[in-house]
Amino acid sequence: MATPAEFLNYIDSNKDAFFARLRDAVAIPSVSGDPARRDDVLRMGDYLESQLKAYGVETKRAELGEQVSEGKTLKLPPLVLGRIGNDPGKKTILIYGHFDVQPAAKSDGWNTEPFELTHDSKSGRLYGRGSTDDKGPILGWVNVLQAHHELQKPLPVNMRFCFEGMEESGSEGLDDMIYAEVKKGKDSWFHGVDAVCISDNYWLNTRTPCLTYGLRGIAYYKLHISGPGADLHSGAFGRMVHEPMTDLIHLMGKLVDTDGRILVPGVDDMVAPPNEEEKAIYNKLDYSIEDVEESVGAPIALSSDKAAVLMGRMRSSSLSLHGIEGAFYGVGAKTVIPATVCGKFSIRLVPPQTPENVTPLVQRYLDEEFKKLGSKNKMSCEYYHGGRPWVEDYKHWNYQAAHRATQAIYKQDPDYTREGGSIPVTLTFAEALGVNVLLIPMGRSDDGAHSTNEKLDVSNYLEGTKLLGSYLYEVQALTKA
Amino acid sequence: MATPAEFLNYIDSNKDAFFARLRDAVAIPSVSGDPARRDDVLRMGDYLESQLKAYGVETKRAELGEQVSEGKTLKLPPLVLGRIGNDPGKKTILIYGHFDVQPAAKSDGWNTEPFELTHDSKSGRLYGRGSTDDKGPILGWVNVLQAHHELQKPLPVNMRFCFEGMEESGSEGLDDMIYAEVKKGKDSWFHGVDAVCISDNYWLNTRTPCLTYGLRGIAYYKLHISGPGADLHSGAFGRMVHEPMTDLIHLMGKLVDTDGRILVPGVDDMVAPPNEEEKAIYNKLDYSIEDVEESVGAPIALSSDKAAVLMGRMRSSSLSLHGIEGAFYGVGAKTVIPATVCGKFSIRLVPPQTPENVTPLVQRYLDEEFKKLGSKNKMSCEYYHGGRPWVEDYKHWNYQAAHRATQAIYKQDPDYTREGGSIPVTLTFAEALGVNVLLIPMGRSDDGAHSTNEKLDVSNYLEGTKLLGSYLYEVQALTKA
Numbered sequence A, B: 001m002a003t004p005a006e007f008l009n010y011i012d013s014n015k016d017a018f019f020a021r022l023r024d025a026v027a028i029p030s031v032s033g034d035p036a037r038r039d040d041v042l043r044m045g046d047y048l049e050s051q052l053k054a055y056g057v058e059t060k061r062a063e064l065g066e067q068v069s070e071g072k073t074l075k076l077p078p079l080v081l082g083r084i085g086n087d088p089g090k091k092t093i094l095i096y097g098h099f100d101v102q103p104a105a106k107s108d109g110w111n112t113e114p115f116e117l118t119h120d121s122k123s124g125r126l127y128g129r130g131s132t133d134d135k136g137p138i139l140g141w142v143n144v145l146q147a148h149h150e151l152q153k154p155l156p157v158n159m160r161f162c163f164e165g166m167e168e169s170g171s172e173g174l175d176d177m178i179y180a181e182v183k184k185g186k187d188s189w190f191h192g193v194d195a196v197c198i199s200d201n202y203w204l205n206t207r208t209p210c211l212t213y214g215l216r217g218i219a220y221y222k223l224h225i226s227g228p229g230a231d232l233h234s235g236a237f238g239r240m241v242h243e244p245m246t247d248l249i250h251l252m253g254k255l256v257d258t259d260g261r262i263l264v265p266g267v268d269d270m271v272a273p274p275n276e277e278e279k280a281i282y283n284k285l286d287y288s289i290e291d292v293e294e295s296v297g298a299p300i301a302l303s304s305d306k307a308a309v310l311m312g313r314m315r316s317s318s319l320s321l322h323g324i325e326g327a328f329y330g331v332g333a334k335t336v337i338p339a340t341v342c343g344k345f346s347i348r349l350v351p352p353q354t355p356e357n358v359t360p361l362v363q364r365y366l367d368e369e370f371k372k373l374g375s376k377n378k379m380s381c382e383y384y385h386g387g388r389p390w391v392e393d394y395k396h397w398n399y400q401a402a403h404r405a406t407q408a409i410y411k412q413d414p415d416y417t418r419e420g421g422s423i424p425v426t427l428t429f430a431e432a433l434g435v436n437v438l439l440i441p442m443g444r445s446d447d448g449a450h451s452t453n454e455k456l457d458v459s460n461y462l463e464g465t466k467l468l469g470s471y472l473y474e475v476q477a478l479t480k481a
Ligand SMILES: [Zn+2]
Pocket: A098, A133, A134, A167, A200
């Protein structure tokens, strides 16, 4: 184990200071989605910057300009960039995190005031908005900096920081800023970065730490069918004309099977079956069918084979039918023949799928199937938006370091997970910097990010802080050889 | 021709009085659906009753009690019943009509004030709410009464009247009232009725008078599918669980074909194919594919065979998919997996189909198809509401009389039509009285009942008045033999 006991002891001895830090941060309601809270987001950025400075980090604000929201012009919260260490004998690690949070109000069903950190010593939990998403993790890094500063120990790696205040609101301006910063070459605050580390997701369960090496992409589609000039009455026109809803339902029914199989030819086929090594990863994951069914609230898992179900989320594409615009959606009964309807569906993507290579398959297939219907209505399938999937090389030293750190702190091997959703900045860093990106969560699956009664377990906060520090030492140990 | 010239001349000579009568009626905004207009509905009933009385009709109000609307208790407008004539040597004809109207506001897109009858002498049209639905037709009967009263001519038949003020708002209380009145036997105001005549629908086109001898029924269904305990995120759960929308779309797609064929086994089969005589009726109808496509605003007729398309509406059942409750219906994109969805569809029925014999077929079929899917979600198909179809014997003297009257007044044979929608009171009279019911429209297909700029052509109002009177004479002529 490469991590000095001195550092670990410091964390144990100063937990009250760390709680106080998280309390101060949670008390700032930095809700990026609420224009009335924009000043709090800016204040939270200031707070974070002052903490970094206090522990010897050189900082800079990267202004992102303005945003127009509900007719008001609002200043976008600047990125807080930081750098510490320039030792050419050490690796340089870029840390990303976000200091804005989701909205929260006691009246939503919180048991405590959402913007007052509540330490429930019985359950060992810290309740509060942002506790786990993402203030706990970013303050974990600050705790690591404090420890080294107070102990007057040099950090085992050079560190760079990129903290954002608009993550919960679409990360406006972030990607452009990252690409612009990278372009500066030697003058870039990202210059020389060897790997990226992000702590902004969760364990697969409540028991086992994990490392996350993949995220699905997405391609969102709108399937338009139009016929009559206006809505018709089914009494007057039923069985006289081609009804757009009939065509739409038929086409949507040709996209995906009840068992989740994507029926668009070629889409599922793009994905190679798992090799033995990969299969072993899924079989090893500490997650059961019962876990799935408990989290969805019904016994509706697609299979009784745990690995198959987990692969469904992590290494398979999926196609979900979200709904229909233009049809009758109210309670009660209406005998309308809707004139124009639009089916919404999306495909979650895994490599080598991309919106660019999947979209032509979807559109060609729907064209063919629509032709087969023999309808006189008009059909078009619009690609609406999307993003590429990301899968990382989990044998890279960046992951090995995190693996060893997990063993050192948690005394167990981490799960290796891929997430079904997307964290777009991951792909941006991977593409803009061309380096390995590691996702190393601090919190558990039941933390309730974005939900009421968001929490972070005390043990996750403190052991998580140790984990982050230990990871840096393992990077050093693995790469100095 | 059985109609005295004296009567026909009277109509031609008194058109200004008839216009004034329609103007007075249109000026009373008897909107039954607007609680604020309830007094106007009552006032319109009074006006109508006073007119009937003025021409020798004995009247009675049948109170229907109260209604609770938006928390307010409102008096239901009483039925206006009437009777004139008790000659045992004459047939007794019951007339139904309604004196309430749909809402209307100039700002909806009217070119004129909706509650001011506007006579456009260039086009020969009378614009105003209720002009064609149904104040014009009921005042047509009053015009007939006036003519006979002024000319001191006895009516050729005994007449009974049943005028309603809640037709546009679900005819609350009407059916019960009719059954209760019939039960009174000799004391019933419907006692001795030999046939019913209703003028509350429209020609198939703008050129040819018609007689309507059929209406489709309806069976409305809600197809429920539920799975997860709450909506899920498609990133986190796509391809892990059975998605209710996938199942719903598959089941809805198994109900009806693009060409309108109902896929529920046994439903279409119940309906016997048309015999030669019936086919001749459809081929003879003055209606083209172009008429269909002009009225729907797109070239989407199911066939290029006019008779086939008309039979689709008039003598075939139809199944329309109206929409989905519980799924995403907004503009834009949402990556939700809806937890509980409900598909709405309905089947228009023709004899011998009824909600009672069709519903078990629908439910059994959906049960079987759902089983085939192999989904772990829950499905149920709820019969929500419905009504039986109605088809009348169009060779009955009641129709023959109307046929001859049409020839006499319009110098052409009427079209024989069946409507795709329903007029529930028709079935109620047919069942409660056990007599032949005739639908004899006054207005044209383009009158715009329920729409902006509702109109009645002057010629339809005046010739229509003659037609109604002439029909009574033809009844007498046909039945006294
Ligand atoms: Zn986050």
